[in-house]
Amino acid sequence: MDKVELHDTLTREKRELTPSDGKQFRFYVCGPTVYGPAHIGNFRTFVLFDVFYRVLVAAGLQPRFARNITDVDDKTIKASQEQGLTLRAFTDRYTEKFHADCDTLGLLRPDAEPRATDHIQEQIDLIAVLMEKGHAYQGADGSVYYRVASFPEYGKLSHFDPAALQTQATNSAEALNLADEYDRDAVADFALWKAHKPADGENAWDSPWGRGRPGWHIECSAMSMKVLGQTFDLHGGGEDLCFPHHENEIAQSEGATGKPFALHWMHAVHLLVEGKKMSKSLGNFFTLDDLLEKGFAPDAIRYLLVSGHYRQQLNFTLKGVEGAASGLKKLRKLAAHLRVPEDADRTAPPPGSPTGAFASAWAVLRDDLNTPAAIGELFKTGSALLSESPREEDRMGLHKLLFALGIPPVGPENTTAETDAPEAIRALADRRWQAKKDRDFTAADALRAELTAAGWQVLDAKDGYTLEPLAR
RNA sequence: GGCGCGGUAGCCAAGUGGUAAGGCCGGGGACUGCAAAUCCUCUAUUCGGCGGUUCGAUUCCGCCCCGCGCCUCCA
Structure with missing residues (x-):
């Protein structure tokens, strides 16, 4: 088993990853809300966690990876209604689209992919426990809320002072004006169960607190604990989820079980597109299809997404994708020279296999998932090997790196579309x-x-x- | 205001208290009638600014300038 170290949002320190049960490294990643095709920013996060998963596999940590599908929230409900589809039919469509895009980008499938609407009962059960333990209450509007004040450690992940959060919220003019209308005891309290509203249409389930639907945060608590156990090794997601989503997950889960929830937290920083935050009005909002239509190869897109460190902002540019394609070509030449198997990106070499000249690349990759440094090492050591006859240990080493990064050693035969000339x-x-x-x-x-x-x-x-x- | 991140060559991007990885682009050369591809080769006395600590700082500390993220449902 190779040592893997990773920065932990909770402790703000780099920590070695070890399976707490001594067998499997269990981790959960917050997946997409399936209300439309995912964009390139979403995929940065998912690709990075894919690399993380691959590194764990290659390091011999035997990961068990769960990533959820959020299929019930304001956006999915609204969009499904607009399209005249049931929530299920609508979210099925975009779940399939998400899967197809993930396949295109070479993501390995998680071991479990729970959907929120398939786990309504688990969420209700969890809320019931929180009610019993005094962490939750039903508001005047019929919704059930989490009482943040009942969880003294609230804020430990995002390092926010709960008192400050309260003050801050109540200080804002808007909050003051609306204070009397709140159905919550405190503005920081968040919904566990949302009482049915006309706008929700048919999308409601029975619960001890009346018809309604689960709040957003509760699904991840309920599903992660169901699939991975009450305490598991790592939980991750995009940086925006750190607060409030993950903070709330901790409050819900630890409030209910009295046990530590996730032992380690990992957050992927968002990317910029052409130097700016993605937005539709700026015209820099790309889905995967948008990029494919521009003629970019999926593996070049993936390569670019992996070429930045996960805790660093990455500037995704169209020019960059072109450059990525050039870099890929070089790596493939190296792979061919070393006779790396064609399926090296999909099949891991045995853990503990030799890494040869690529030991340094493998080492930096295991040091806080330093993908850009690993790619740098790949080129540095690789160019020297090109003029030597291939060695088995180097072949294994490159195989391991290509697997970990998810880089196919062989490109599509026809990279340029077969366009018939007039x-x-x-x-x-x-x-x-x-x-x-x-x-x-x-x-x-x-x-x-x-x-x-x-x-x-x-x-x-x-x-x-x-x-x-x-x-x- | 609170918490946090960053400013390294034209672009992207690592990194270390001991004198700047790597990729892309570009220049030069080889090869090719030309072009493409490929190969070889070159490109930061310098790491936002100013101070400080140190034998020595891009790396540690302080201040300043600039950019960015989160602060209630956006990966």
């Missing part, structure tokens, strides 16, 4: 080929210029040529 272009190209065969290079060059002007590039081979549309 007849007129073909004719021009044929004339140029003839001119070239006649060694009339002046005419050949003139024809090449014409083709270039028309947006086509001629690539010569020994006994023929191919036409490619010029890049964007």
Whole structure:
């Protein structure tokens, strides 16, 4: 078992990861809310946790990985109604889309993928325990709320002072004005069970507190504990989830069980697109399909997402994806030279296998998941190996790294789309080929210029040529 | 205001108290009639600014400037 260290949001220290049950390393990642196709920012998070999972596998920590699907909330309900679909039919559609996108980006499937609406009873049971223990109460509106004041450790993850949170909230003019209308005892209290509203339509379930639906945070507490146990090794998600979502999960779970919930917390920092926070109005809001339509290869997109450290903002740019494709090509040459198996990105070499010249890359990857440093090491050691005859230990080492990063050692055979050139272009190209065969290079060059002007590039081979549309 | 992160070559991005990884782009060269591809090679006396600690700081401390995140349901 190789040592893996990771920064912990809770303690703000780097800590070694070990399975607390001595067998499997159990971890949970907050998955997508399936109300539409996920965007590239979502995928940064999911790709990073995929790499994390892979590193654990390759290190021999035998991970058990759970990632949920959130299929009930304001957005899913609203969008399903707008499309005239049941919540289930609607969320099924985008769950499938999410799976397809994950496959495209080479993500390994989690060991468990619980859905919120499949675990309503577990959530109700958990809320009932919180009611019994005095951590929850039913408000005047019929909704059930968590009493934050009942959990003294509230704020320990995000390092917020609960008192300050209260003060702050009540200090805002809006909160003051509305204070009397609150159904909660304190503004920091959050909903565990939401009483049915007309806007929810059919999307309601029976509970001891009347019809309604679960609050957002409770699903992750209920499902993670069901799938992984009351105490498990690590919980992760995007940085935005640290507060309040994860803080609330801790309050709910530890309030109910009296035991530690997740032992280690990991948060992935959001990316920037073209230097700005993604937003539809800025036109830098990309789904995976948007990028594929622009002609970018999925593995280049993945490579770029992995080329930044997970605790560092990453600036995702279109130019960057192009550059990523160039870098990938080099790595693949190295993989071919070392005869790494073609499925190296999908099949892990045995844990403990030799890493040879790639030991340093493997080491930095296990040191707080330093993917950019690992890629750097890959190139550094790799270029030296290119001129030597391949060694088995290096082959194993590169295999391990490519698996951990999820980089396929072989690219798609036809990276450039098979675009058929129009007849007129073909004719021009044929004339140029003839001119070239006649060694009339002046005419050949003139024809090449014409083709270039028309947006086509001629690539010569020994006994023929191919036409490619010029890049964007 | 509270908590936190960052400012390293044209771009992306590691890193260390001991004198700046790597990738992309670009330049030069080889090869090719040209182009593409490929190969070789070059590109930060310097790490936002100013002080301090130190034999020595990009790395530690202080202040300042700039950018960013979270502060109630956005990965």
